Amino acid sequence: MTTARYARLLVQINGAVPVALLTFAAWRDRLGYNPSAYLLRTSGLLALIFLLLSLCVTPLRRITGRNFFSLFRRTLGLYAFFYACLHVLMYLWLDQGFDLLNVPADVWRRKFILLGMLAFLLLIPLAATSTAGMVKRLGAVRWKRLHQLVYVAAAAGVIHYALRAKVLETQPMLFVVAAGVLLGFRAVWGIGGASHSRKSAGRVG
Amino acid sequence: MNGNIPAREITPRETFLSRRRLLQTLGIGASVAATGGVYAWLADPGPSPYRTSGRGPREGDGGGAAVSMADTLTPPETFTHYNNYYEFSTDKRDPALLAAGFKPRPWSVTVDGRVAKPRTLDLDQLLSLAPAEERVYRHRCVEGWSMVIPWLGFPLAALLKAAEPLAGAKFVAFTSLLDPARMPGQKSSVLRWPYVEGLRMDEAMHPLTLLSHGAYGEALLPQNGAPLHLVIPWKYGFKGAKAIVRITLVDTQPATTWNLYSPADYGFYSNVNPSITRPRFSQRFEDRLGETVDRRPTLAFNGYAEQVADLYRGMDLAKDY
The missing domain is CATH 1.10.287 (Helix Hairpins)
Structure with missing residues (x-):
């Protein structure tokens, strides 16, 4: 196994650790005093963490000058999508009792959910076009432009989390700050902008 | 080489x-x-309590009885370790730790405003006003979780009557303890301190409205609002002030803490109502803590409609939420 393949395998395996532990805890009925709230919060937190980790790849590449980290981006992004799916499923089940007809009205009335849903919907085309084949079919430039939607998804996701809290709380604010730094990095370095160099076309920040 | x-x-x-x-x-x-x-x-996730095999209410259960057959007492450690008490912390697991050294005695409560007999009572004088009764109430938090709690206390009406309300008394304002040295959460300005709450006079005088000083057969623990916690079982939990130091009868609707923070989410009345969605909360379902994950439909007035719906006759509850 090459170093590159091994490194990617490491990320693939580790991304599954939280869902494995969460499933085990659920099976043992160890989800705290309020299992519904815990499942909703934990799945959402994991989605945001993997989304922000995937946004760390380009800054790390720029700072270290090594392309090594790009190996992890797709895996991290797909895990973000996976945990976001889990989070939406928990919302539909635990918050809405699978009353799907009521969901559009609920999403509209509760604006923090509207933002969260926006983030989730934006991740769908990104996950669907995550294969190398899709990069070819779309062409690197168009693919890259499409995948800039991840910036909007990340911003919507962390604001969704911050607005959900009843009062200003520390942890959601840390996520907002982290997303702000990661997106601000791109604004300052001009990554993802039209003036981006050709050399790394196809490797969206 | x-x-x-x-x-x-x-x-x-x-x-x-x-x-x-x-x-x-x-x-x-x-x-x-x-x-x-x-x-x-x-x-x-913190500790997990044992679970009862409770079930949600079904068609035909009704909801008028104070406690229906479908209500099982919440495990006491859930009651004492899952606390919304921002005077200590915004994390529900913290008050049990942070309030451990909080001494609810000596304590005194001032009853004043539009009463014939304003006075300050110490805790023993206050507790001797009426015999302690056990009341098993459903408790519904605005966040969507609920418990079933055997409170000890006496109707607030007993205290108010003893102070002899004057004709101009239309509302009752409650003030909780302000003491950042004993309540570390007050060092943070997440809410405006002290915590203030209020009821309309007829709500305050209603026989279900309980001034609680105990639960599960024991004196209230500090994390549960010791020594005095107001319980209004048909309203969301935040309406029930904890660690009360002052009860003032007034002629106009008093300011209330969460309403000041976000009027769109927290109305003055805040009666439990499954048909009103606020920006943060959908209230259609609730999680009964201590049961398996099993959503119950929320009941109007938390299931106490038969006793209290008359108080709101002729009001538009979508407007006065």
Whole structure:
């Protein structure tokens, strides 16, 4: 196994650790005093963490000058999508009792959910076009432009989390700050902008 | 450089590869352990109580009775360890730890405003006003979880009557303790301190409205609002002020803490109502803590409509939420 393949395998395996532990805890009925709230919060937190980790790849590449980290981006992004799916499923089940007809009205009335849903919907085309084949079919430039939607998804996701809290709380604010730094990095370095160099076309920040 | 390594000391290809595989396997194991550790720290659910095999109410259960057949007492450790008490912390697991040294005695309560007999009572005088009764009430938090709690206390009406309300008394304002040294959450300005709450006079005088000083057969613990916690079972839990130091009868609707913070989410009345969605909360369902994950439909007035709906006759509850 090459170093590159091994490194990617490491990320693939580790991304599954939280869902494995969460499933085990659920099976043992160890989800705290309020299992519904815990499942909703934990799945959402994991989605945001993997989304922000995937946004760390380009800054790390720029700072270290090594392309090594790009190996992890797709895996991290797909895990973000996976945990976001889990989070939406928990919302539909635990918050809405699978009353799907009521969901559009609920999403509209509760604006923090509207933002969260926006983030989730934006991740769908990104996950669907995550294969190398899709990069070819779309062409690197168009693919890259499409995948800039991840910036909007990340911003919507962390604001969704911050607005959900009843009062200003520390942890959601840390996520907002982290997303702000990661997106601000791109604004300052001009990554993802039209003036981006050709050399790394196809490797969206 | 390698010219002086004898051929016999060169690691055979098979050994080299199996060593590499061993290291790779160890690397996977170590990284999984590290990820698991970070996850366990980040997503610690805290202790989990035993669960009752409760079920949600079904068609035909009704909801008029104070406690229906479908209500099982919430495990006491859930009541004492899952606390919304921002005077101590915004994390529900913290008040049980942070309030451990809080001494609810000596304590005094001032009853004033539009009363014939304003006065300040110490806790023993206050408790001797009326005999303690046990009342098993459903408790519904605005966040969507609920408990069933056997409170000890007496109707607030007994205290108010003793002070002899004057004709101009239309509302009752409650003030909780302000003491950042004893309540560390008050050092943070997440809410405006002290916590203030209020009821309309007829709500305050209603026989279900309980001034509680105990639960589960014991005196209230500090994290549960000791020594005095107001319980209004048809309203969301935040309406029930804790650690009350002052009760003032007034002629106009008093300011209330959560309403000041976000009027769109928290109305003055805040009666439990499944048909009103506010920006943060959908109230259609609730989680009865201590049961298996099983959503119950929220009941109008938390199931106490038969006793209290008359108080709101002629009001538009979508407007006066």
